[in-house]
Amino acid sequence: MVNAAPFTRFTAPGMLSRNIVPLRRMATKRAKKTDVVSPSSAELRKAVEAIAIQPKSGKITLLTRKLFNVLLAVAQQADESGDTYRALLSDIVANSAFDSNDTALVKEHLRRMVSVQVEWSTGTSSQKPGRKWGISTLIADAEILEDPTTRRVWVEFSFAPKIKKKLLDPVQYARLSLQFQSQLRSSAGLALYEICVRYLTNPSHLTMRETWEWWRPILSGTPDTEAGDEAKREYKYFKRDYLRPAIAEVNAVTNIFVELVEHREGRRVAEIQFRVTERKQPMLALDEHPNVFDSTLVDRMVKIGIPLKEAQTLYADSEENRIRAALQMTEQRMRSTTLPPVRSAAALFKDALKKGYAPPVEALPTAANGAPARVGATGASAADDLKARLLSEFSAYRRKEARALYDEQGEEEREVARQTFEESVLPELGSHMRDDWRKRGLDSKLAETSFFDWLARKTWGEPTDGDLLAFTLSQSRAA
Numbered sequence: 001m002v003n004a005a006p007f008t009r010f011t012a013p014g015m016l017s018r019n020i021v022p023l024r025r026m027a028t029k030r031a032k033k034t035d036v037v038s039p040s041s042a043e044l045r046k047a048v049e050a051i052a053i054q055p056k057s058g059k060i061t062l063l064t065r066k067l068f069n070v071l072l073a074v075a076q077q078a079d080e081s082g083d084t085y086r087a088l089l090s091d092i093v094a095n096s097a098f099d100s101n102d103t104a105l106v107k108e109h110l111r112r113m114v115s116v117q118v119e120w121s122t123g124t125s126s127q128k129p130g131r132k133w134g135i136s137t138l139i140a141d142a143e144i145l146e147d148p149t150t151r152r153v154w155v156e157f158s159f160a161p162k163i164k165k166k167l168l169d170p171v172q173y174a175r176l177s178l179q180f181q182s183q184l185r186s187s188a189g190l191a192l193y194e195i196c197v198r199y200l201t202n203p204s205h206l207t208m209r210e211t212w213e214w215w216r217p218i219l220s221g222t223p224d225t226e227a228g229d230e231a232k233r234e235y236k237y238f239k240r241d242y243l244r245p246a247i248a249e250v251n252a253v254t255n256i257f258v259e260l261v262e263h264r265e266g267r268r269v270a271e272i273q274f275r276v277t278e279r280k281q282p283m284l285a286l287d288e289h290p291n292v293f294d295s296t297l298v299d300r301m302v303k304i305g306i307p308l309k310e311a312q313t314l315y316a317d318s319e320e321n322r323i324r325a326a327l328q329m330t331e332q333r334m335r336s337t338t339l340p341p342v343r344s345a346a347a348l349f350k351d352a353l354k355k356g357y358a359p360p361v362e363a364l365p366t367a368a369n370g371a372p373a374r375v376g377a378t379g380a381s382a383a384d385d386l387k388a389r390l391l392s393e394f395s396a397y398r399r400k401e402a403r404a405l406y407d408e409q410g411e412e413e414r415e416v417a418r419q420t421f422e423e424s425v426l427p428e429l430g431s432h433m434r435d436d437w438r439k440r441g442l443d444s445k446l447a448e449t450s451f452f453d454w455l456a457r458k459t460w461g462e463p464t465d466g467d468l469l470a471f472t473l474s475q476s477r478a479a
Contacts, residue, residue: 043073043175043176043177043178044069044072044073044076044175044176044177044178045076045170045173045174045175045176046069046072046170046173046174046175046176046194047166047167047170047171047172047173048170048172048173048174048198049163049166049170050072050163050166050167051174051194051195051198052191052195052218053118053119053218054118054119054217054218054223055116055117055118055217055221055222055223056117056118056119056135056223057115057116057117057223058112058115058116058117058223059112059116059221059222059223059317060116060118060187060221060222061109061112061187061221061316061317062184062185062186062187062190062221062319062320063105063109063292063315063316063320064109064112064113064138064221065187065190065191065221066181066182066190066292067092067106067109067110067113067292067293068113068138068139069176069178069181070087070091070178070292071085071087071139071155071157072167072168073178074086074087075159075167075168076168083158084156084157084158085156085157086154086155086156086157087154087155088152088153088154088155089103089144089152089153089154089155090152090153092106092155092292092293093105093106093292093293093295103144103153104312105293105295105298105312105315105316106144106155106293107144108312108313108316109316110139110142110144110155110157112138112316113137113138113139113142114137114138114139114140114141114142115137116137116138117135117136117137118135118136118137118138136160136162136163137160139157139158139159139160140157140158140159140160140161141157141158142155142156142157142158143155143156143157144156174194174198175197176193176194176197177254177255180193180253180254180255181193182292183253183254184249184250184253184254185249185319185320185321186245186246186249186319186321187219187220187221187319188219188220188221188242188243188245188246189245189246189249189250191218191219191221191246192219192246192247192250192258192274193250193254193256195207195218195274196250196256196258196274196276197256197276199274199276200256200276200277200278202276205275205276205277206261206273206274206275206276207273207274207275207276208273209261209263209271209272209273210271210272210273211270211271211272212235212238212269212270212271212272215238215272216238216242219242219243219246220238220242235268235269236408236409239408240405240408240409240459243260243272244405244459244460245459245460247259247260247274248460248461249460249461252464253464254279255278255279256276256277256278256279257276257277257278257279258274258275258276259274259275260272260274261273261274261275294320297315297320297323297324297327298311298312298315300327300331301314301315301323301327301349304327304330304331304334304345304346304349305344305345305346306346306349306350314350314353318353321461322353322356322358323353325352325358325359326349326350326352326353326358327349328358328359329348329352329358329359329424330342330345330348330349330352330358333345333348339427355420356458357420357423357458358424359424359425359454359457359458391463394463395453395456395463398453398456398460398463399449399452399453399456401456402452402453402455402456402459403452405455405459406452406455417455418441418442418451421451421454421455422437425450425454
């Protein structure tokens with residue numbers, strides 16, 4: 001039996017203590033089943049009501065959404081009906097240990113999950129007869145505790161009674177892969193994946209059609225009341241900041257292919273939906289034991305001078321891909337022997353993270369143990385030549401896409417892009433390139449190519465095998 005050694009409890013506002021099942025009773029009922037549950041390899045049946053959720057207070061981050069899905073998978077695999085469920089901390093956090101900082105990461109997101117209010121619906125704004133609406137927190141309460149005998153650490157949690165049955169025994173649901181979830185690095189990408197998977201088997205292969213304003217809080221995870229400047233809520237910014245990156249990410253790492261469908265009223269985009277098709281080709285090998293949290297990123301932030309608590313907050317509030325990119329850029333800058341010393345690595349990192357100008361981290365192929373994969377000599381030359389040609393064609397395509405994105409922006413945004421390129425990229429290019437840029441700007445073919453290559457990487461990241469596959473398929477369909 002598990003005794004409540006050191007523990008932390010988080011309870012949703014308004015939840016009475018009598019609704020929380022005593023720990024001893026829960027442990028007796030569930031110990032055998034939950035000890036062997038592996039949420040990382042599970043397939044989640046996610047109720048349609050829980051997919052297109054709109055935050056009404058507080059932000060739903062990428063990690064919050066991932067953790068919620070893992071907890072749902074654990075609860076759905078439990079052998080008996082009950083009120084409380086549990087998962088090993090080691091199944092949630094990479095390199096977890098109860099006395100380490102990893103616990104703080106889980107605590108922060110459990111706090112959010114018992115305080116963030118979301119609207120539950122069937123995934124459409126239309127008010128049709130028989131549809132239901134509700135508001136709730138993601139979970140009702142949670143605890144973190146250690147088994148004094150095995151020294152294993154558990155995360156225990158429960159759901160609000162009103163929504164529990166819908167979540168754990170859904171009538172209508174989408175089948176989600178938690179392995180694909182682990183590969184997605186943005187909240188918008190994960191939200192889009194969840195929505196689109198639901199419509200994969202529909203005859204039309206089309207998602208619901210809604211105003212782009214309706215989609216914005218669902219994909220961004222941010223309530224309209226916290227969206228900021230009205231100008232930032234124009235469609236072109238939503239498309240640039242959320243739609244394009246999310247679609248590219250889903251197409252790169254999951255088993256579905258998503259296309260944006262815009263519906264216009266005159267010249268204005270009024271409504272949007274997505275066309276979803278299944279990817280028939282086999283996907284790249286995925287990590288068999290993905291984790292929700294990567295605590296090594298927090299450790300790296302601390303090493304460059306960011307206080308632990310601030311590092312944990314930055315990790316909780318930011319997309320992992322942007323954190324990795326900003327860390328890599330800062331660490332490389334600190335190691336440079338040709339540039340002036342960095343006055344404040346922490347300030348450089350936070351500025352890069354906030355403004356998003358750090359070049360994306362290149363995704364290298366990995367072996368099953370996480371080490372860089374080795375490429376055999378046999379056939380490598382021919383394969384490399386083929387991939388080089390494909391990369392060249394894909395790069396030309398990406399530059400056109402980046403040019404279209406650039407042309408859609410206002411002059412102020414274009415000026416920011418040019419200035420960022422000039423400050424963060426141009427110094428590393430040759431003197432000839434710098435002179436050409438300063439004299440002719442984008443009128444120089446050489447400078448134009450470098451600029452839009454950079455803008456494409458900044459927007460969509462380095463091309464992955466999934467990107468190249470999607471590009472090949474799209475070219476085949478066009479032909």
